[in-house]
Amino acid sequence: MMGSTGAKCALLAALCGVCQALQGGMLFPTESPSREVKDVSGLWSFRADLSPERNRGFEQQWYRSPLAETGPVIDMPVPSSYNDITQDAKIRDFIGWVWYEKDVWVPARWIQDRGARIVLRVGSAHYYSVLWVNGVEMTEHEGGHLPFEADISGALRQTSGNPCRITIAVNNTLTLETLPPGTIQYMNDRSRYPAGYFVQNTNFDFFNYAGIHRPVLLYTTPKAHIDDISVETAFSDNIGLVSFNVSVLGCSKAAVKVTLSAQDGRCVASADGSRGVLKVTDVSLWWPYLMHENPAYLYSMEVQATAEDGQTDVYTLPVGIRTVKVTSTQFLINNKPFYFHGVNKHEDADIRGKGFDWPLVVKDFNLMKWMGVNSFRTSHYPYAEEILQMADRHGIVIIDECPGVGIKDIRSFGNVSLAHHLTVMEELVRRDKNHPSVVMWSVANEPASEMPPAGFYFKELVSHTKSLDSSRPVTYITDSNYARDQGAQYVDVICVNSYLSWYHDPGHTELISLQLNTQFDDWYDKYQKPIIQSEYGADAVPGLHSDPPMMFTEEYQTTVLQNYHNVFDQKRKEFVIGELIWNFADFMTAQTITRVVGNKKGIFTRQRQPKAGALLLRERYWRIANETGVLPTWARYPCQ
Numbered sequence: 122m123m124g125s126t127g128a129k130c131a132l133l134a135a136l137c138g139v140c141q142a143l144q145g146g147m148l149f150p151t152e153s154p155s156r157e158v159k160d161v162s163g164l165w166s167f168r169a170d171l172s173p174e175r176n177r178g179f180e181q182q183w184y185r186s187p188l189a190e191t192g193p194v195i196d197m198p199v200p201s202s203y204n205d206i207t208q209d210a211k212i213r214d215f216i217g218w219v220w221y222e223k224d225v226w227v228p229a230r231w232i233q234d235r236g237a238r239i240v241l242r243v244g245s246a247h248y249y250s251v252l253w254v255n256g257v258e259m260t261e262h263e264g265g266h267l268p269f270e271a272d273i274s275g276a277l278r279q280t281s282g283n284p285c286r287i288t289i290a291v292n293n294t295l296t297l298e299t300l301p302p303g304t305i306q307y308m309n310d311r312s313r314y315p316a317g318y319f320v321q322n323t324n325f326d327f328f329n330y331a332g333i334h335r336p337v338l339l340y341t342t343p344k345a346h347i348d349d350i351s352v353e354t355a356f357s358d359n360i361g362l363v364s365f366n367v368s369v370l371g372c373s374k375a376a377v378k379v380t381l382s383a384q385d386g387r388c389v390a391s392a393d394g395s396r397g398v399l400k401v402t403d404v405s406l407w408w409p410y411l412m413h414e415n416p417a418y419l420y421s422m423e424v425q426a427t428a429e430d431g432q433t434d435v436y437t438l439p440v441g442i443r444t445v446k447v448t449s450t451q452f453l454i455n456n457k458p459f460y461f462h463g464v465n466k467h468e469d470a471d472i473r474g475k476g477f478d479w480p481l482v483v484k485d486f487n488l489m490k491w492m493g494v495n496s497f498r499t500s501h502y503p504y505a506e507e508i509l510q511m512a513d514r515h516g517i518v519i520i521d522e523c524p525g526v527g528i529k530d531i532r533s534f535g536n537v538s539l540a541h542h543l544t545v546m547e548e549l550v551r552r553d554k555n556h557p558s559v560v561m562w563s564v565a566n567e568p569a570s571e572m573p574p575a576g577f578y579f580k581e582l583v584s585h586t587k588s589l590d591s592s593r594p595v596t597y598i599t600d601s602n603y604a605r606d607q608g609a610q611y612v613d614v615i616c617v618n619s620y621l622s623w624y625h626d627p628g629h630t631e632l633i634s635l636q637l638n639t640q641f642d643d644w645y646d647k648y649q650k651p652i653i654q655s656e657y658g659a660d661a662v663p664g665l666h667s668d669p670p671m672m673f674t675e676e677y678q679t680t681v682l683q684n685y686h687n688v689f690d691q692k693r694k695e696f697v698i699g700e701l702i703w704n705f706a707d708f709m710t711a712q713t714i715t716r717v718v719g720n721k722k723g724i725f726t727r728q729r730q731p732k733a734g735a736l737l738l739r740e741r742y743w744r745i746a747n748e749t750g751v752l753p754t755w756a757r758y759p760c761q
């Protein structure tokens with residue numbers, strides 16, 4: 122296991138007398154000579170439990186027989202959110218348990234090979250999930266944005282010869298202790314609401330999409346298998362250093378061999394044993410793509426574990442060698458100053474909601490590189506690991522954020538919430554620790570960090586995250602007052618969101634310069650830490666114009682951006698180390714009087730077409746890239 126779990130253990134011991142440290146690894150399923158992967162995404166059967174208590178599925182044990190025998194089912198694509206797939210507003214706005222089911226054939230050779238482990242993995246499902254195979258419960262998982270899996274070999278071998286029936290029940294109900302938090306409110310005025318009427322309240326500004334959002338996979342490993350790998354990298358002159366830990370489960374003793382190969386296939390270092398340090402001479406470092414002419418260099422680390430009976434498991438991990446460091450005014454990658462010029466995103470697009478989609482992922486990377494984006498934040502939850510792999514390969518830097526968004530109610534700063542938050546950080550670090558693109562952890566977005574209990578909460582949260590990974594800085598994103606914020610003292614980088622001339626002084630873009638200068642100076646004077654403007658922006662309805670600019674027009678959005686940029690250009694000579702626009706693209710929200718079919722702060726529409734703001738940022742980002750780094754040969758930048 123990585124890191125210490127001391128803080129969480131102390132908390133949990135105080136709460137309930139036990140320490141449930143997270144066990145085991147969560148390696149991305151890949152094929153190898155010893156592993157096979159079978160994607161069982163596609164069309165699944167689906168049924169929402171519309172009973173008043175949403176509990177009929179459990180009372181009637183819908184997992185025990187084919188779902189269609191329990192009542193009417195509909196087609197549901199996996200991965201996707203279920204909300205926007207049907208014509209039924211009840212499904213769009215549904216709160217409670219929904220049921221998914223699919224029959225899949227498992228290859229007979231997997232079942233017959235008693236030396237094989239068969240694992241069922243769900244990339245993510247929002248929010249609470251229970252998983253059955255052939256009517257037998259395999260696992261439960263809390264949290265909407267990280268993977269979970271179960272060894273289903275035993276259940277399959279008892280029922281071989283039949284298709285394997287996978288049932289997954291998913292509940293999108295949020296409570297004061299979930300991440301993000303939410304509350305269910307019953308409306309008891311019988312003159313205005315029917316009996317049993319309830320709504321779900323949240324404090325975050327995006328639609329609470331739900332369902333199975335990422336691929337569902339079956340994969341095999343040998344019984345004695347590589348359960349986890351951790352790497353940490355450094356370099357000295359031209360020598361790269363890769364420290365590694367490998368954990369092997371399913372046997373009492375395994376011989377571990379680790380080999381590191383360059384991109385041309387040449388073996389550059391190797392070692393025996395489950396722990397060690399590989400030395401790479403003439404190292405090619407992993408650089409962001411606008412810092413170096415040979416960016417995003419990935420070595421390939423092959424790990425072999427051979428058990429006493431001769432069975433060998435093989436797992437190959439891409440490894441980028443780089444370092445990250447923070448000073449009081451700079452963010453250093455490989456000891457060179459890095460300026461974040463990037464975007465905040467969502468995993469959101471049209472009818473698929475938050476469902477993973479390769480065309481969307483590739484389009485978004487193409488748009489980011491078209492714009493000269495060198496970084497993004499996974500606002501406001503962990504994105505699919507496939508997206509981090511893309512960023513590793515393209516040399517785009519990531520601030521990896523957990524789903525700690527909308528923590529506004531003082532009851533959500535209690536120790537039950539904190540214990541869950543620590544577990545989510547363990548799950549996030551466990552999954553993402555080996556990605557060179559990830560350069561900083563964000564433990565929360567816009568919490569009510571001026572409330573008294575936030576001090577203890579963020580102290581524990583940041584120190585626990587550092588105990589899990591001492592190689593990366595930790596931050597959270599604040600929109601509270603610099604003098605009253607209780608947690609900023611614990612972070613490495615101050616990340617501030619502000620919406621000058623939008624939520625404050627709407628319409629008054631002439632105030633941005635004064636107010637933004639004050640904002641930066643206040644935070645820097647108090648903390649002496651580098652600052653990222655982690656959100657700023659304005660809504661623009663595409664095609665809406667006015668001059669002089671008025672709110673909601675494309676001209677107003679660009680005017681707000683220009684005013685912010687003038688200040689950034691002064692302050693980036695001092696201690697401002699980055700700017701992330703809110704938002705890359707328009708995205709769906711709950712229905713409110715301030716949102717016209719979603720949030721329009723995108724510089725691209727939800728269909729990924731540019732507004733005027735995208736062209737402005739494109740010119741700016743390439744200009745900064747030209748001033749601060751190395752332009753790639755493929756780039757056709759607008760300032761040419």
Ligand SMILES: *[C@@H]1O[C@H](CO)[C@@H](O)[C@H](O)[C@H]1NC(C)=O
Nearest residue numbers: 174175216217218249292294
């Ligand atoms: C699931 O949904 C129901 C109905 O909304 C709710 O009362 C319950 O607490 C939820 N259970 C879990 C484990 O999330």
Ligand SMILES: *[C@@H]1O[C@H](CO)[C@@H](O)[C@H](O)[C@H]1NC(C)=O
Nearest residue numbers: 122124351352353364365366
């Ligand atoms: C390997 O494990 C040891 C002991 O837990 C720890 O000190 C070290 O930091 C780990 N190294 C990596 C690369 O995870």
Ligand SMILES: *[C@@H]1O[C@H](CO)[C@@H](O)[C@H](O)[C@H]1NC(C)=O
Nearest residue numbers: 131132135534535536574577
């Ligand atoms: C949380 O636990 C800590 C340490 O056990 C304790 O000092 C603190 O009072 C608890 N906080 C709340 C809100 O109960």
Ligand SMILES: *[C@@H]1O[C@H](CO)[C@@H](O)[C@H](O)[C@H]1NC(C)=O
Nearest residue numbers: 743744747748752758760761
């Ligand atoms: C990059 O900056 C240099 C120096 O300011 C300038 O001469 C050159 O034209 C710029 N190149 C592009 C493509 O903007």
